Amino acid sequence: NAGVTQTPKFRVLKTGQSMTLLCAQDMNHEYMYWYRQDPGMGLRLIHYSVGEGTTAKGEVPDGYNVSRLKKQNFLLGLESAAPSQTSVYFCASSYRLRQPYEQYFGPGTRLTVT
Amino acid sequence: DQQVKQNSPSLSVQEGRISILNCDYTNSMFDYFLWYKKYPAEGPTFLISISSIKDKNEDGRFTVFLNKSAKHLSLHIVPSQPGDSAVYFCAASDPGNQFYFGTGTSLTVIP
Numbered sequence: 001n002a003g004v005t006q007t008p009k010f011r012v013l014k015t016g017q018s019m020t021l022l023c024a025q026d027m028n029h030e031y032m033y034w035y036r037q038d039p040g041m042g043l044r045l046i047h048y049s050v051g052e053g054t055t056a057k058g059e060v061p062d063g064y065n066v067s068r069l070k071k072q073n074f075l076l077g078l079e080s081a082a083p084s085q086t087s088v089y090f091c092a093s094s095y096r097l098r099q100p101y102e103q104y105f106g107p108g109t110r111l112t113v114t
Numbered sequence: 115d116q117q118v119k120q121n122s123p124s125l126s127v128q129e130g131r132i133s134i135l136n137c138d139y140t141n142s143m144f145d146y147f148l149w150y151k152k153y154p155a156e157g158p159t160f161l162i163s164i165s166s167i168k169d170k171n172e173d174g175r176f177t178v179f180l181n182k183s184a185k186h187l188s189l190h191i192v193p194s195q196p197g198d199s200a201v202y203f204c205a206a207s208d209p210g211n212q213f214y215f216g217t218g219t220s221l222t223v224i225p
Contacts, residue, residue, distance in 0.1 A: 004157070031211065033213070035215075040217055041217060042116075042118075042120075042203060042215040042216050042217040042218055043158070043203065043205075043215040044215070045212060045213060045214075048211075048212070050211070058212060059212075059214075090157050090158070092157075101146055101148070101163065101207060101211075102148060102160035102163060103160065103213065104160070105150075105157030105158045105159070106157050107155070107156055107157050108155070108156070108157055
């Protein structure tokens with residue numbers, strides 16, 4: 001099993017450009033999440049999905065959109081990148097109702113917006 | 115406002131001694147708590163968890179303690195090993211399955 005994979009690993013964008021981050025999981029998990037990690041801020045939830053075709057907002061959703069067209073994939077889109085979106089982005093997945101509810105994380109995508 | 119707080123950014127411990135990492139939270143609706151470990155350039159990996167109906171959970175060298183009245187949990191690592199050197203994140207889950215993470219504590223175990 002590959003677990004949770006993220007594409008790309010690194011990206012540099014100019015202000016105003018758009019991009020999509022792809023997350024894929026092969027564990028048949030129902031829940032998937034997108035986080036961003038910034039220095040001194042820990043991980044903050046951007047959006048999450050409780051199943052195929054459903055998404056919900058997390059703590060910091062502004063400036064991002066997501067889609068979950070297939071159960072194994074969760075896409076994070078930046079329509080018009082801003083320097084404030086420079087961060088490390090982590091995707092995670094988990095079973096829906098199975099303790100200990102742990103999330104499995106991908107290796108991260110380092111995004112720089114200039 | 116940060117609902118999960120880890121007030122110690124870093125901790126150094128001698129190999130073989132006990133490491134104690136602390137975490138405080140503000141939301142009384144949190145019903146599940148987890149600890150994650152993170153190495154540089156990798157995603158966090160799950161370490162141990164505890165339900166709000168318990169006050170202790172043990173897994174090998176790792177024990178998590180929960181004090182609901184104080185809204186405080188701690189992770190004990192005994193004995194500490196150099197391979198435990200990493201950043202440790204505390205996380206809490208609400209009934210809606212949203213997770214809230216602390217800012218992390220960087221643990222260094224000195225050989």
